[in-house]
Amino acid sequence: MMQKHASVTEKTVLALAIASLFTGAHAQETASEPGAASTVVITGTRVANRTALDTAAPVDIVSSETLKNAGTTEMTQALSIALPSLNFPRPAITDGTDTIRPATLRGMAPDQTLVLVNSKRRHTSSLVNVNGSIGRGSAAVDMNTIPTAIVKSVEVLRDGAAAQYGSDAISGVVNLRLRTDRSGGEASVTYGARKTEYELWNDAAPAGATWTAPAKRKRTDGQTGTISLWQGMPLGGDGFLTLAAEYRKQERTERSGYDMRQQYPRLANGAFDPRELTINRFNAWYGEPELEQVTLFANAGINLSGGAKLYGWMSGQNRFARSGGFFRPAQDVRNIQSIYPDGFLPIIAPTVNDFAATGGVTWTAGSWDMDASLGYGKNRMAYDIENTLNRSIGPTSKTEFYAGGYAYDQLVANLTGVRTVDVAAFSSPLNIAVGAEARREGYELFAGEPDSWRAGPVILPSGVPAAPGAQVFPGFRPSNEVDAHRSAIGAFVDLEANITPQLLASVAVRGEHYTDFGNSLAGKLSGRYDFSKSFALRGAIQNGFRAPSPQQQNFTATATNFINGVPFEITTFRPTDRVAVALGAKPLEAEESVNASIGAVLRFAPFSITIDAYRIDIDDRIVLSENLTQTNVFNYIVSQGITGVGGGRFFINGVDTRTEGVDVVVSWPMKTAQAGNFDFTLAANVTDTKVTRTPTTAQLAALNPAPTLFGRLNVLSLEKGQPENKLSANVNWKLGQWGATLRATRYGKVLSPGTTEALDFWMGAKTVVDLEARFALTPKATLALGADNLFDQYPGTQPPALNTTGNTPFANYAPFGRGGRFIYARMNYGF
Template sequence: MDNNNGSHTFSRASLSVLSVLLASTAPAQEANQQGSQNAADMERIIVTGTRVANRSALDTAVPVDVVSGEQLENLGVTEVSQALSVTVPSFNFPRPGLADGTDTVRPATLRGLAPDQTLVLVNGKRRHQAALVNINNSIGRGSTAVDLNTIPNAIIQSVEVLRDGASAQYGSDAIAGVINLRLKTDADGGDAGVTYGWRETSYDVLVRPIPAPNPTWSAPSRLSRDLSDGETLTVSAWKGLPIGSTGSVVIAAEYKDQEHTERGGYDTRQQYPLVNGQYDPRELTFDRFNSWYGEPEMEQKTLFVNAEYEVASGATVYGWASYQDRDALSAGFYRIASDVRNTIEIYPDGFLPLIAPEVIDLSAAFGATWRLGEWNMDSSLSYGRNEMDYRIRNTLNRSLGPASKTTFDSGGFDYDQLTLNVSGVRTVDVGLASPLNIAIGVEARRETFGIDAGEPDSYRNGGVRLPDGSPTQSGAQVFPGFRPENEVDEDRTAVGAYIDLEANLTQQLLASVALRGESYSDFGENLAGKLSLRYDFTEQFALRASVQNGFKAPSLQQQYFSTTSTNFIGGIPFDIATFPVNDPAAIALGAQPLDAEESLNYSLGAVARIGDLTLTIDAYRIDIDDRIVLSENLTSGDVINYLTSLGFIGIGGGRFFINGVDTETEGVDVVLTYPLTTDALGRFDFTLTANYNSTDVTRVPTTPQLSALPTPPVLFNRFNVLSYEEGTPEDKYAAAINWTLGGWGATLRATRYGEVLSPDPNPALDVVLSPTTLVDVEARLSVTDHIKVAIGADNVTDEYPDPLPPANNLTGTQSFSNYSAFGRSGRFVYGRLTYSF
């Protein structure tokens, strides 16, 4: 495959008592406002980061961004992650390629932290993670994350992004912040739209020198390519319908058909064996742009329903359900004809192995809000499941020789989550400048993770040897299947309880205190607390600050993911594995049960209003201890000898997840907005954002067992240290203008991504990617009251990251680095037609 308890603990008994106490005192509404509100109200009033009703984004003690549904629509690339990357200052979506399943389920980052250190909510309820754990060398390596792109834009009313730690309020994962997607609740209206676009682009690649002795083919040192590819059709619709006179249901559907893009380089390698000492004539006609490297091919079908209904008693029942089927196709590295991994009888010209994951994602939730005395109550039960199965095409199992199949079922994995919560909110007059807002609640969660083996031919060794008599690698090329010994079916439970208090101590001073305890059946307990303050000096200026300790529980995927491949060393087979932490071989190397990551978050910010202009500046520091990382491949001779001495015969080492990386992250977010309305020229909405972010790794993991070896291996090397420290932009600036006049409208946006380091295991080959500015533009016209058309281009100036030098691109396939903060696909031009009901 290319690929103990925390320091803050309390007793389980204490948690149980607290849970019962909170349940008996009427837990309720989990920041999930029900009822019909128009888009302007949704943008003005937030429910994330505070449990006080009718609090606006600018009146909170912590920074919250609100991205409207309209902003999600005014983009060519219709993905939630892509929209957030150009509207939220510290949110990045790097779009890696040649990374197995990560090509299909791409992770995003907030404040330069790991994808699984940001909590995702839907209508205030925890969203389930994807089954995939990222194990390749890309941003987010070793993490699991929520796949935001399983939620269609058509169902989203707005997205609230809390840029502050919030574990004390929402639980595990909220170290960097919280993303809350609020769904439409309209009882009427709707629209249907078609968006069609493609990549119209030109780019340069640096070419490796032709290998000596010079053959009869030639190539310049730099090549330019003009391409039209990546055609993407998105058909979406949503419709709001009434349920009686007091309810609504919104039905949304989306179909997406995307062709792949190809941004590989020129493969100057000798493709064919010599014939009588001469180069094969096919070297002259071989297509040396032989790889896929870019956006995957994808067909995606999504259905989402959200409903609510107020009953006669005044209570409201609500719920939603979703289903998505995603079929993707991406590629591995090209195997040349003369590669020992090729069987010439099957692929006389070599082959490009293709990875075809199928992802099924579904969710359902049901809940109710009601009044119980002075309490606003909320209780819900939600379920989410994500599964990913791999089919490998255009490949072979070399050890089966010419009889090998070319398509394999390599197995897959799944994750699901069942969550029950009960919460309550009320206000009490205690003689302060405002009533004291009290929110209490309990939550119980059950999670499961499983791995299913592939078909035997996807992982077995058939015994066919190489021409020199040496054995060859087992399993399907590019992605050997999961073996029966890799299969797992694990689960855990977690119970949490919280209390959240907020009030104005004086007319100027707002204070908020939150405390949350959680108990996990696998690693133990954790207690998180948060204090937030805001002081309004005048109506125009305020300071705000917060301090909290947070945590992220180890995921089941990190604890139990397992895969095995067989390599031959000196003709002897050795299994190289990604070990679960409870595997005896991993324990022998020093693996221990994973514990929670722990953080301390500090923030200090200012809010200024000057007329209609608003400005927020928020500085933050996030110290995280015991981050969970995937170790390096531990396959040295010393490791093999050590394992053999302990009786692990045939185990050639591998890697495992481990706590032990400490980091310090510091940064500043700036957001400026200004609406300007004119009589003659219409309305202009100006937005400027900026982020500066810096991370330092202050500790890396070691184990006594490995440290005692003659040459101790490194568990977390400089490549991964630099990925943490410099793999995301140190700074990012964006400016956007949105204009409307009658039926006309337009958006102009520029995003500057700062310098990024693309690290290499060899320090001499590190590459610094220069700052790059991308410009997006869209023009819109309402042809009638019901029909609107738009044309536009994302990255209209067709910018690319710096190409990789030939020394970093040995196969010619990876012409650009995966560390580019904006991918490497070039200009996307599109048109959109929308019909409103």
């Protein structure tokens, strides 16, 4: 282990040395627009009019044109193909995570990236990921609640920034800047579908069976249509009101394997039921969910007398989704054949309602530029479970259930002042920013209807009572209900100045107090030295924190298992629950990080190369424990005077990690007299994460054998569950009425870990090519035709030992999903 850490450190040191020898610093512009490199940025600095080339930390700028030409209308997916350091895996059969999928930055957890809208904190989703996917245990911002039409640009700070912005900004900051148009607009219609073929690898049929699986399967599905519109309008004499609306409807994709299992009981003579030869054995929904959503967004600003300005924005989205669980064959003990004679596929159908509103005012008070704002956001997710049953009720069971859900809301008040002070010893005025923030967060968990969770009287033929609750997703019980709140207040000081004409330095300090776990203090020191206009070095050292989320502190869910015919509750316990405390749980504390980075740039206009290396050490990461249902755990719980509980899991601090990596970006805009204008971009991210400590408790350590709180599978998920490298090559071309984008993204190998080494599944590196061609029919109307994943690439197919049902031929850790080729057309009309 120590040798591995040493080799990783040596790689990082080598990368830093190369960076310091050959490159200098600027923020990388990923858009294909003339003059984009001089774009003023507001993320990572509070100095007015600082351009992308002037910052002390790497900032990627993704323009509205880049988002529009991405071939996808999902904000998070568009960012993932524009930025190698950002990943967006697309898991399936993971309950609510099929509907709200989190993104990651620099290989970290989804909740370790702070998301801002116009530099104000965006609320997270109410969903906490508790299934086997990247981001297990996290609750993150759903960026797909923001339509691409309302976004002017996205600034991604690839650097820790907890001292500047507060909790969550460990791996970086994503800041979505909204349009501020007083006139003009654009309507867009996009329609596409998956046209694909994939290989099958299935287990053998039962002895004596005659059905066989095909070697390949062709599919045309996933039809997706998006209608979007934005319009700028004047507000008062010189104000603006920019409106955006989007409607998106997506049909499901289905990438299941061929289910070789025996579906029906054998006949009296021992023969197979004839229906075995006619039933559809592609019986799973494994892929993208059905989805329909409507989004509205408004952004406004108006000038007042005396130089003051009012601003505000509001958003709302309703999302309806349907995704599948695992198929229950007709003879499955969980099935009731009088209800489903051919078996059944349970459907999870969440409804997500998202709302946010922020308003504020800026004004001048003496030498200070002041900004005060108040923002509110809420995300609510409620579940309907369809095409299922409560086995314990018997043949009278309903087939649809309301299972309850959860909600998260956030109220944030900010007050910030910025001014400059002349300092004789400095080459520039000292920029001083001070501010305070007060935040109130709430988390609610509400129960489903009684039939979704209650136990009926049915006893199975084995003599064991049937498990209660709706199959695939038992409803939340009244005992699970939560309505909790917490508050936090914080203050910061941020100083930045050119000490000499070549040396830029900044320092930031932020303190916060939370009513539920205490205090946090973060500091950051960063700088940049310009050796010449073409060469500079930059770097930063800082500590950061991430407060435990209300979702992690309060989520709870219960299922009932029968042990020797006696019902026992298996629960995800709150860390403060008496059972969790008996097992050694403690109130959650903040994750703490130390970030170090060094970067450089070599720039000979218009050609540039940037390299940024980083190391992020995190202590006491919050994770969801393993399911603790071992016999000795059960006996220990009983010995503590607790009855009726068979075991469970809980959130706990205690995982330490070290992440090291390098980002490289090469940019070359090129203009030609005859062939048109080209923008070439090569970008790469290499990341390596090691788990250096896992949690233990004295109570569990005393048991023999001691249960593992955070096991091999979850450790390897953090270390190897995301691409070890990601490289992209992109060219945008324009000549007269014609335009095109060609993009190739190479995803490095990824591990889908198992509980033992024999069950590990490595997916080799894959390159996905996207191509779009555009033609301006008129000065206002443009037609685009394109294909994402042009060559129909898939991750490796899992062997039968890892796909025993046939439902999951591809691992959920596949970094680009398992959708296959997507062919689309888009019409844009500007006005």
